[in-house]
Amino acid sequence: MISRNEAFELLKKYNKDPFHIQHALTVEAVMKWYANDLGYSDEEEYWGIVGLLHDIDFELYPEEHCIKAPELLKEAGVSEDIIHAVCSHGYGITVGCGTTIDVEPTREMEKVLFAADELTGLIWAAALMRPSKSTKDMELKSLKKKYKSKGFAAGCSREVIERGANQLGWELNDLLDKTLHAMAASEDTINEAMLAG
Numbered sequence: 046m047i048s049r050n051e052a053f054e055l056l057k058k059y060n061k062d063p064f065h066i067q068h069a070l071t072v073e074a075v076m077k078w079y080a081n082d083l084g085y086s087d088e089e090e091y092w093g094i095v096g097l098l099h100d101i102d103f104e105l106y107p108e109e110h111c112i113k114a115p116e117l118l119k120e121a122g123v124s125e126d127i128i129h130a131v132c133s134h135g136y137g138i139t140v141g142c143g144t145t146i147d148v149e150p151t152r153e154m155e156k157v158l159f160a161a162d163e164l165t166g167l168i169w170a171a172a173l174m175r176p177s178k179s180t181k182d183m184e185l186k187s188l189k190k191k192y193k194s195k196g197f198a199a200g201c202s203r204e205v206i207e208r209g210a211n212q213l214g215w216e217l218n219d220l221l222d223k224t225l226h227a228m229a230a231s232e233d234t235i236n237e238a239m240l241a242g
């Protein structure tokens with residue numbers, strides 16, 4: 046299996062925008078948090094690597110998101126199970142070039158990635174609106190308010206997030222609550238990593 050550092054180097058080969066790096070580190074941390082929460086502690090690093098690599102093709106090939114990824118990952122020797130997981134986070138989504146991604150998330154890890162990815166974007170947008178610019182002092186109540194407000198972070202699809210919760214058989218509130226906790230727990234470490242460059 047690709048190591049965590051090799052995965053990080055691979056991410057940086059195709060992604061230069063700090064916003065994309067930060068998003069990848071966030072989804073990595075959230076995936077690791079969920080691995081522990083859901084009883085997969087022995088797969089923590091594996092879940093994290095999937096999170097780190099999930100948007101590998103987005104910066105350079107936004108119109109072919111989840112379509113170009115297998116090529117980039119295969120070339121780097123990444124295994125098929127990771128490639129499947131990466132592609133499955135686009136399941137049912139029609140990307141810019143007009144193709145609808147048909148790789149279905151089947152493993153619990155893949156369903157978590159699908160559900161949490163879009164939501165981390167919304168939570169981070171909500172954090173930036175706060176005086177603290179942080180998730181650490183954000184309450185579920187205020188996140189729910191932002192979530193319901195249609196004008197807020199309109200680019201973060203509530204339909205995708207809700208489909209994600211359904212795929213897991215979770216209440217939306219649980220997904221919001223857990224993902225907020227996961228982000229608050231990792232925020233300082235990610236900020237430090239971003240500053241370190």
Ligand SMILES: [Fe+2]
Nearest residue numbers: 068099100162
């Ligand atoms: Fe993403």
